[in-house]
Amino acid sequence: MCAQAPISVSDEVGRLLHTFARARKPQLSVEFGCSLGASAIYLAAALADNGAGRLITTEIHPGKARAARANVTQAGLGDLVEIRVGDALLTLDPVGEQVDLLVLDGWNELYLPVLDLLTPQLAPSALVIADLSADDPDLLPYLERVRASDDGWTSLTVPFDAGVEISIRDVPSG
Numbered sequence: 001m002c003a004q005a006p007i008s009v010s011d012e013v014g015r016l017l018h019t020f021a022r023a024r025k026p027q028l029s030v031e032f033g034c035s036l037g038a039s040a041i042y043l044a045a046a047l048a049d050n051g052a053g054r055l056i057t058t059e060i061h062p063g064k065a066r067a068a069r070a071n072v073t074q075a076g077l078g079d080l081v082e083i084r085v086g087d088a089l090l091t092l093d094p095v096g097e098q099v100d101l102l103v104l105d106g107w108n109e110l111y112l113p114v115l116d117l118l119t120p121q122l123a124p125s126a127l128v129i130a131d132l133s134a135d136d137p138d139l140l141p142y143l144e145r146v147r148a149s150d151d152g153w154t155s156l157t158v159p160f161d162a163g164v165e166i167s168i169r170d171v172p173s174g
Ligand SMILES: C[S@@+](CC[C@H](N)C(=O)[O-])C[C@H]1O[C@@H](n2cnc3c(N)ncnc32)[C@H](O)[C@@H]1O
Pocket: 003, 006, 007, 008, 009, 032, 033, 034, 035, 036, 037, 038, 039, 040, 058, 059, 060, 061, 064, 086, 087, 088, 089, 105, 106, 107, 110
């Protein structure tokens, strides 16, 4: 993997993120994997359209994070986005509030650890959207988790690009 390469979401996946964020109306969205900020801009544009909510996104490379900050600011969305620089497993610990929308678009082997870290903070019926890479065995532990309906998850794969996994976890109340 080329750690420095910008690998932005496609316009189709970006519009999917925007649509789900419009529908879910998250107060707090969290993204693992900001890169240059393309997906963050789609998400933050939805928050602006919703009139509420903020996004915490994460990027391990300071140079990419600086470029993302400039891109988000240029898009007029800087007030809605916090970029945490460093390893997401550290920068998202803690988030501190309930997470309504979680987007996973960092390195695949960290999808499950990031999900595990944030699961205690997921709001009821939180939406978790993961950008997939085709046939990457590193994704299997994550996919096994969200496709396990006996753990409260409902999940389906949308066939955009290599696939986007859309998952919801319902925690029984009481
Ligand atoms: C596929 S790119 C993200 C693309 C971005 N979502 C977009 O649409 O522009 C994945 C990013 O995750 C970052 N990343 C990888 N491991 C990370 C970690 N442990 N913590 C934070 N960011 C990480 C990489 O540096 C890379 O920029």
